[in-house]
Amino acid sequence: MSLHSLRCKEFGVAMTENRMSVTRELTGEGLEIRGRLPPGLCGTLYRNGPNPRVPDGDAHWFLGEGMVHAVTLGPGGASYRNRWVVPAGQVRLLGKANTNIIRHGGRMMALEEAHAPVMFDPSSPGATGPMPTAWHVGMAPFTAHPKHDPRTGELVFFGYAADGPWSNVIRCGTLAPSGRLTWETRIRAPFCSMIHDMAVTPDHVLLPVLALVGRADRTDRSGFGFAWQPELGGRLALLRRGGDGREVRWFDAPPGYAFHIVNAWEEGGRLFLDLLVYDEPPLFPRGDGGHGSCGSVRPQRWSVPLDGRGEARVAGLPDVTGEFPRIDERFAGSRHTRFYLASRAPGRAGGFHAITRMDAESGQGDQFDFGTDASVSEPVFVPRAPDAARDEGWLLAVAWRPDWRTSRLAVFDAGHIADGPVASVILPQRVPDGFHGNFIPDAHPGRGIA
Ligand SMILES: [Fe+2]
Structure with missing residues (x-):
């Protein structure tokens, strides 16, 4: 069974139609804006995702070369720029850098979990190279989902398979706001798990070592060797x-697999994390080589006792079918109420066609549906002002519909999503389905970063 057949069978044409690569690197100024951009919304939304230079129908979606799409908003209007992150000749050295793009220590970093971060200069046609050695992150793996601690400005990270491909060693550490490495330790896990995301609180780190297991003896020709083996038990x-990695406390994980963690916090002697849980991970085969299921996904709240005495617990959260969750990240590591995600109608296969805000306590949702043929990105929350109240801000998402023949950047008032975008920027080309991105205030591609 090829991964291509798995993908097409399980996810349908609607999900793959906006997966096709774009072939041009464009710069577009003075873009058409429908509605009115909020006057204080100044900066650049960077989005990263796979965009293979040479499309290969049998290659896993996760393995395409990263392309960054940047949409800059400001008093002068809106502009767009897209570039492959890594020059073609350097992919073997730097990796594909296709999953996320963040700023830390004054540098833009494109991330993909099997490699070191790649510094990305938005004014250049490609990457400038790996992280400088002064940062001491070397070529070891570095998650695409490091977490900024809003209290300290630190960046907490991990990397699985840290002793080489398929190894069971995980590295975990912290970069100071300057980028200097201030903590690193290693954890020996029961197996090599694809750990896509992490939970971070002011005092602790929690890594979901779930049973999506990598083994060298089942790699496909593109080098992927992960399969779902729930019989091994997640931890x-x-x-x-x-702390020292030898002091790690292990818990049996609740059933299922999660790519993404919404947020985590500590309360009453427990660490809580909200996450999006699949019965089994989509896009991957089972351990016996059989087809995985498309898998339903639902938010859950897991918790573990901080003193290690007791078990992990599961609590349900209001139901929504979606992915790519975000919060108001000024408050990451403390208990949130609202989270935002790309979503789809229950029971429907395919991509995500709506933006949803969920209230984890009341179960109240607020949603805007772009139409069932649409494909919508992760919604990125941008506070209305640096000192705005929690959840007072804008949501930025890139949406595509076949009848538009291009993509749009949709700007929502995060408190009134169902009212539809307050502004839509018409982009000069289609933006393929991607993974993650961030809004960097006052960043202007082509003029360096302010
Ligand atoms: Fe992710």
């Missing part, structure tokens, strides 16, 4: 920030 690794 949760709890570690004090700054």
